[in-house]
Amino acid sequence: MADNALFQFLLRMGDNSLILGHRVSEWCGHSPVLEEDIALANTALDLIGQTQFWLGLAGEVEGKGRSADDLAFLRDAWDYRNVLLCELPNGDFGQTLMRQFLYDAWASVMMGRLMTSSDERVAAIAAKASKEVAYHVERSGDTVVGLGDGTEESHARMQAALDYLWPYVGEMFDSDEVDAAMVKAGIAPDPASLREEYDALVGKVLGQATLTIPTDTFHHKGGRTGYMHTEHLGHLLCTMQWLQRAYPGATW
């Protein structure tokens, strides 16, 4: 059980960065301005790099000889363990940046905690990733503030993005038996314990952005357990996995 729980935990980490990195990479060549295009590509590159570490370690822990690529390209939707937030479509640039900020804020708190993990491999990945996410959250936070407190139109679009995405935030703080096993082994914190720090950070930035956090506390779930993803994930995987599925066994 312990190893399977660790495997599940690593899939959750790796699938988050894989699916979000994929979404962000969809922007390449289409951003509002060259500088943003380049910046978004940097974020996507960091996320893909983190994926290689998390899923690489997941394959190792599983012990069935599966590589990070095998896990990324040869699992079906129900085996994915990312939170729903990461698989939601890009929408407009504002929705993409809002999604990014809501995730980055979680990731920055999470990586900070994981740096003291009892599992050295986890701590090492988190140490590297923590520098990347510290920059991501600063950049996406600044952009959310700029657009929230920009023009009337940009404000309205950012508020709409926040309203759409907020019901997906809560899932990042859900706990189940996998998390309990991680806490017990000292590998990872209870997600619920990140909430206070997260709310302080997000509240501050969204306040500067003159945006209003929805009061309804309901949240969607099903991604990190794999029980029920959104319809969007299947389409993403169709694209991402096409070559590996169409030409099995080929080396690229």
Added chain:
Amino acid sequence: MSKEWPLWEVFIRGQHGLSHRHVGSLHAPDAEMAIKNARDVYTRRNEGVSIWVVEAQHIAASSPEEKGPLYEPSNSKVYRHPTFFDIPEEVGHM
């Protein structure tokens, strides 16, 4: 008023101890974003440890027509260069 983001000149310190060097320009809506854009655009290959940005319109530059009066007079001050002075080898390194 123009809706184009202002142009910024970017200066990067490549390694500790060296001066900032002009590496290029970019557009950004404000100074903070200019620094972030510079980080994303001009340090993709690990090129920098410190960034300066300055809005291009705030740079004062010498004029090319004055090249003669500005720079030629120093040509003749050859005594400012160490090689001007012959010191006998016996004296040793100086």
Added chain:
Amino acid sequence: MYAQMITAEASDEDPKLLEEFQARIDRDEKIEPKDWMPMAYRKTLIRQIGQHAHSEVVGQLPEGNWITRAPTLERKAILLAKVQDEAGHGLYLYSAAETLGVSRDELVELLHEGKMKYSSIFNYPTLNWADIGAVGWLVDGAAIVNQVALQRTSYGPYSRAMIRICKEESFHARQGYHAIMQMAFGTPAQKAMAQDAVNRLWFPAIMMFGPSDSESVHSEQSMQWKIKVRSNDDLRQQFVDQTVPQIEYLGLDLPDPGIKWNEERGHYDYSDPDWSEFFNVIKGKGPCNVDRLNDRTNAWEDGAWVRDGLLAHGRKKAAARTAAE
């Protein structure tokens, strides 16, 4: 501003200044933004650098077409980094053009209005994964041949942009060749994709150097001003000579039956591409012209609220700072 420059004629320029200008170029001095320069030199540079910048930016699209379908995590990262570099190169080149008194937004609008061109190669589609290898290897390979030469161009900012770009591009052709090598030595299906890509992209790639010197309209004056430093045919020959052995190494069929080593010339002979196709593509009738331009125009228009929003915020911050002082 650029529109005014296009209509301004340089007929009454001071012959003495022109002569001094040419002498500086002949001495291999770099011309810098604030230096005096003939209006036609400025106009030609804006056109050339602007088109070069547009090519980098539109050039993101055919390769970007495969980022979401890259077959491994590493290939995805490499391709994304490479396409990102193209955006960076577009940015450096727009910056170089901006030193000549035209703004990036003006250039972008001219592109969208169809008043400025970009390289014809990017109007061809990328249809299978081997195309990504072929684009890096053949298309970037061809571009590098041209850009290495342009490092010696007479305009300082353009030359410096080229030096930076060449340094960064050195991995592009290699990653492309590496990707296509995996396929040429891979399964039969992979090899077939590699052959298909080389067959489709060979002629468009050698067209990138432009029409033959005898037919190129801009060449002579540009050579004299060292805006161009080597002739189209000269560069094309170099590209063919370096690429043919690379195709042979992959064990692929040569895409042109006319390719033969010519002992006497010490070069490969090759068939002329179909120049009527080239001129059609230039006129907007390539396979992807309409889609490419729509893609860029939509991205620009959809992003307007973002640019405006962030600028408005920047101005608010600046105003608050001034008020606090």
